[in-house]
Amino acid sequence: MRFAFSAVALLLTTTACTTVPMEGNIDTARTTPLVAPVLTSPDALDTSTYARPQVARVTHVDLDLALDFAGKSVGGTATLSVLAAPGARELVLDDKGLKVASVTDGQGKALPFTVGASDGEKGAPLTIQIGAGGESRTVRIAYSASDADALQWLSPEQTAGGKYPYLFSQGQAILNRTWIPTQDSPGIRQTWRARVTAPKPLTVVMSGLKVGETEDLGDRRAFTYEMDKPVAPYLIAVAAGDIAFRPLGPRTGVWTEPKMLDAAASELADTEAMVSAAEKLYGPYRWGRYDMIVLPPSFPYGGMENPTLTFLTPTFIAGDRSLTGLIAHELAHSWSGNLVTNAVWGDGWLNEGVTSYFENRIVEEIYGKKRAQQEASLDYTAIIETLDRVGSDAPGTALHQPDGTDSAGSAIVYNKGAAFMRTLEHAVGRERFDAWLRQWFDKHAFQPATSQMIYDDMLAHLVNGKVEANKLKLHEWIFDPGLPANVLRPDPAAFATVDAAAKAYADAGTIPAKATWDGWTSAERQRFLQSLPQQRSADQLAALDSALSLSASGNNEELFLWLNLALANRFDPAVEQADRFLSHVGRTKFVRPLFAALMEQGDWGQPIAKRIYAKTRAGYHSVTQASVDKVVLKD
Template sequence: MTKAPRLPLRSLTLALALASAAQAAPDAPSPILTTPEARDELTYARPEIARVTHVDLDLTADFATHVMRGTATLDILARPGATEIILDDNKLAISSVTDAAGKPLKWSVGAYADYKGTPLTIAIGAARRIVITYASDPGASALGWLAPPLTAGKVKPYLFSQGESINNRSWIPTQDSPGIRQSWSAKITVPADLVAVMSAERLTPKGEAAAPGWHSYRFRMDHNVPPYLIALAVGDIAFRAIDARTGVYTEPSVLAKDASELSDTGRMVTTAEGLYGKYRWGRYDVLVLPPSFPFGGMENPTLTFATPTIITGDKSNVDVIAHELAHSWSGNLVTNATWSDSWLNEGFTTYFENRIDEALYGKERAATLADLLWDNLQRDLKGAPDADATRLHGKPEGTYGELDYTKGSTFLRTIEYTVGRARWDAYLGDYFDRHAFQPQTTAGFLADLRAHLIKGDAALEAKLQLDTWAYAPGLPSNAVHVHSETLAKIDALLARVNAGAPIASVDAAHWSTQEWLRFLNGLPRQQTAARLAELDRTLHLSSSTNAYIRSAWLVLAIANRYDPAVPAIADFLPSVGRGLLIYPVYRALKQQGDWGMAIARRDYAVARGGYHPTVVSALDKMLGWKG
């Protein structure tokens, strides 16, 4: 196999000072990577010419019109002779652009491209601070505006943002690329009976009186972060501390339950620091959102956004919090420069998450999670539309399915098993220190491995197969598969059940979510109606309060066109917005032709208004939705 070229890692930090010391970003600007593989195809920006270093927002959340409106003040670093800056824009209604003194600047919006949006070109002249007055579109892809019935409390509305990967350009005019790190600050004005939180230091936790009936909240992020990590939530939000630096934000009606489930969060931070160095972001809090949040979690600095589906009463899904916490090193601290290398975020973080789980909950718990990921790895390798979709360094939209997570983490685990844990941990801690607050590419990571871990050892280089892992499709021959004794017992049980043993012989009283999933997903896809009725009656699957279990059960029921499960489908789909759990159900319905599509369209019509815009976009395409 031909190896991809080893590209030299170079970086360029523009050396101009800003117009005044008062305009300087809190941290010195992070480097911009200029090697060919670091060119981000999903941004219009030309950061090597002129780049944003700091964003200051002054916005009002208008729940009546579903619009964020106000100003964004941008500090700019430009090379000599630069006369314009190009930003990313997605349907922003721009009123004016001026310099810091209020002098109008010429600006233009280019042609619209689906998903990517439009270039916003501003003639800056000598200006190094500009002020953009604008409003977001009511359908902004980053913003989820929820009516009261879609919240836990059912009384007040809710707003949350989801920036990854390039959605923040729909409410913030900036250079929306992970490789263009920026510091930021904000004043957010909201109705006085609501609370605003953001992914930054909270300067006014109780808010400040603004106009009658309004309060303002101020935030500051002194470190340079990729723009997708600027995050906002507004709603009926309360807080409970876990310890001196961790706590939980959520709606008051579920605060006690959520805080109890997440009580190990402080221990997770301490454990992570013991593995790979100091936590550098100050506080680490978790915001549990309403059900329409589309992901398991989002690693926004200082404030992980989490789905309520992880609150299952047994802590068997708090590995999601371990994952988002681990992003405080891999992703937030050292970030993929482009989305073609998103495995540098997700693969590293999935590996790190597993190490936190092992340290807190034991080797077998970690082995169970790793073994399940191996199953997902095999599933996606088989299901990928083509070989290219299985490469770690791949297309701008990343690899197929969860391969960024599963193949990426297996790569790192294979390095650990090859060189030994002590040596690997020492390298990885040093790696995070040396590249802190900087973007990274696959080529850069491999160069770093060769310089600081392999150090010319030809035999080790051959064993690791670095280029095969990074650039070739499929799974290299040295991949490490961790086996779980817990799942082996489930497999033995499955063999008996699949041979005809009664479901009443299954003792699932103390199963974790992972054991449930192994069992349900291990059942043959073809079942009789009588067997499905026995499963549901004995194990109470349709009424389970665990969304993971219900999703897996419904997929099995749908595969057999099991009509008694149809009411459970109608109950489930509007109650959960997490893509991981609802996409398989809709996909299974679609595969059943007219029978399934009739159910899918009926239930989607009810559920659609409560889903996040990114989920709506995906499901509209999947179902051919015309409204």
């Protein structure tokens, strides 16, 4: 990620919807699912789940569900394949708000079950009495889920087309327990299959490969997808709406609303080349297809790396592919995060930090060294800003977060993790480093991992003994707070021109010429905006906007930086634009800071923030709502 149905006959008029090309489908013949190991070391104990996988663990989930857009609910059955220890009598699942109607075994015999007390975000344990028997068990759960935190149901007015409703899910980190009864832990990998029905003319897509043909059920259609490789359960994802498909290459393509298809396909034109570049670096792409879906703007993240179908925010569409590092990031997750997954969320850097490094390597291959260096430099600046804010000795600035410790933020999990990888690559040489990282992916493919495991693997396969390990500060990088002294600092030349321009503005108010501004990369423009003095008068802000057309930017990263600066300085002309932006965009990365900037402005900003949030909150995903509630509704 780049920063967690009862049938109803809806009478909808018909429209053409494209289906996934058949070459992307999988054989309908069932094969024995792979079973991934569950780690048993103390550092692999996931306290965000109620599951006891050493007693009984889910290996496969088979869903048969119907989407109810009128009731904003999903319902049907989940049939679980369970591997149990000898004598095991209980299976414990994660449940947050599910309405369980019945639980039976493989022969249809009722199984007693209880739902325990709820514990906030964690939800409640769903404990099923499976009885003593063989190691392999089948458990069938009939259930429904409404008001699920993972699911956002959009009205037609919230879509680009304006005619049909829309649904998408966001499962990371522990939200899939709100619509799927399973063991919702990244360390308990599962294969899955799902048959999902939706009213015509809506199309359902999921994070697996399509099985067979779409079923015509009269006023509804059924779509079946399968993931035959064990994945972390947060990677089971669904979307449904009036969407169309366009191929981008032999194994890549994009889904989105028809009105957005041309712009999305143009922005994503480099995707097939990115897949080839990634394979050249770290081995074959193992998931069959790499498709993407550009969702409505309420999607709370930049992207979500759901296997075979990356979910994307439309805010990355800038018209010039200047923000496609997001695509490189989500693609890289096909190795780091999806192929090898953190067993516990305290080791999230194994997903995000390694991916951020990999992303930068793909960017270098596709767009050149200059852009890669500039984007890495922006990431380094974010690390320094975070350490300055929280303190270099804050426990949350370590990569590995012991249970009960909260990370200091994305600049640590993503950027410090990438800086660690980049430092190692520079120290040992790219050829040696790449060989090591590729064998890490190969050796742990489709398995969970921990910080201790990658540290041990570095000792065994990357460095030449303890002396070199100590010189490289491997243990300090992973387990200690702050930034080790051997960090590879960005090349000052990467932003030499823009830094000189920023200094000229700070010293004498000299604004770059519009032609110069337009000739800069997006990273350079972002660097300039981030380097501006934080206190500006209305006249100074107006002059900047007039000279550089900041408020008219089609690049949402740059527009966000401008709005953040303007609102922090009570710039009245920016209020209307901020209102439009916050009413249209639901990406938490943008939304929360802008509301925070308003709330920090007391009597000027707080009424504006509360007015805008009162009308926009209902259109945000639960992830964004939870984040912004803490800012705007904290009193």
